[in-house]
Amino acid sequence: MKKAAATRLTILQKAFELIYAQGYQATSIDEIIATTQVTKGAFFYHFKNKDEMGLAIIEEILKPTLTGSFIQPLTSNENPLKAIYDLMYYLLIKDKFLKPEYGCPAANFTHEMTSWNTHFSKALNELTGQWMQVMTQALERGKKQGWVGKEVNPRQATLFIMSGYWGIRNLGKLGNKTYYTAYLKELKRYLDQLR
Amino acid sequence: MKKAAATRLTILQKAFELIYAQGYQATSIDEIIATTQVTKGAFFYHFKNKDEMGLAIIEEILKPTLTGSFIQPLTSNENPLKAIYDLMYYLLIKDKFLKPEYGCPAANFTHEMTSWNTHFSKALNELTGQWMQVMTQALERGKKQGWVGKEVNPRQATLFIMSGYWGIRNLGKLGNKTYYTAYLKELKRYLDQLR
DNA sequence: ATAAAAAAATACTGATTAGTAGGTTACAAA
C-alpha cells in the first residue's frame, strides 16, 4: 500500500514538472514514464487515462500548493493591501519553483485545456475561485478595520489584481524579467490608491 | 500568381481560426487541409513545415490586426486614459471576433509556444512590444497635455494595464462573462487615479 | 507458508502525426 502510493506520487510530481515546462499536450505518457523510470503498465494501473492523471495533478498537486502558498498568506489579520503586495512579490521574485519562462501552472492549464475539456475547466474554476474568494474576504476584512477605503469594491478589486497577476506571468515569458519589477511597482501604486 | 496567393491566404485564415479555438499543437495539418479543401501537396508547397505556417500567421494575420484594432485607436490626440478605456471596452465587449471562451490569440500563442520555440517568442515579443510602445507614447503625450498626472510612469502603467488585459482574457475563459464587466469597472477606477 | 490480490513489467496495437516522393495540371512566355 505504501510503495504504490509512492510511485503514484512520483508520476504526478514528475508529470507536473514536465507539463509545467512543456504544456500538457506536448508532454507524452512515454516521456513521463521515461523520466520516472515507471513502466507503462504501472502508469495505467494508477490512472485509467492521461486526462485522469491531469485532473489528479490539479487536485493533488496544484490545489494543495495553492492552499499553502497562495491562500494562507491572505488569511492573516494584518493590512490586506500589504499582504497582497507581499504575496505577489514572493510569487514573482522570491519563489524559486515558479519560473518566469514557464509562467503560472494554473494559468497554463487554463489556457491549454479550457476550450476542449470541461472537467479541467471545472477543476480550474474551483482553484481560481478559491483564491479569489480568500482575497475578496481579506479586502472586506480590511475595509472593516480601516485599512481599505470604503468605496472599494472587494470582489472587483480582487478580479483586477488577479488579472494582473495572470497577465504578467504570461507576459513575463516573453523574455524580459524586468517586467516583473516594473509590474510590482505599479501594483504598489494601485494598492496604495485603495487607501 | 493571384490564385496561389489566394489559397495561401485561405490556409492562413482558416488555420488561424482553428488554432485560435483549439490551440496550435491541437490543430493538425490534416484538419487544416480538410477544412480548407486544400490538399497536402498544396499546403507544403506554400509552407515548408507547420511552424513556418505558424510564424506566417503571426506576421501576416496577427500583426496587421494588431495594427488596425489595437494600435490605431491609441494614436489619436484625445485623452489617452479615455482612449485606453474605450479600447479595452471595445476589445472585451464589442468585438465579435474575439470570443471570451477562446481568449486572446496573441496571449494563447505566447502561452503555448514561448517556452520551446524561440522564433515564436521573437515574433510575439515584437507584437506585444509594438502595442506597449504605442500605449506608452500615448500616456507620455497625455502627461504633456495635462491629461495624465506628472508622477505617472508611462512604461510602468502600460505594463500594468497590459498585464490586466492579458490576464482577464485568460480568466474570462473560465466561464463567467461577468468577469469582463467587473474588470472594466475597476480598470476605470485605476485609470481615473492616473489623473 | 500459501493463496489471493495488488502492483508492475513487457510487448503489442491501431490511430494519428508531420512530412515526402513523384506525378499531374494550369498557365505563362517564346
Added chain:
DNA sequence: TTTGTAACCTACTAATCAGTATTTTTTTAT
C-alpha cells in the same frame, strides 16, 4: 503551338501517440 515552371494532387512513410492484453513479480491476509 511548344515548353518551362508554378501550383497542385495522390499515395505513401516513419515516427509517435494513447491505450491494451498478457504475463510476471510483489505484497498482503490467512
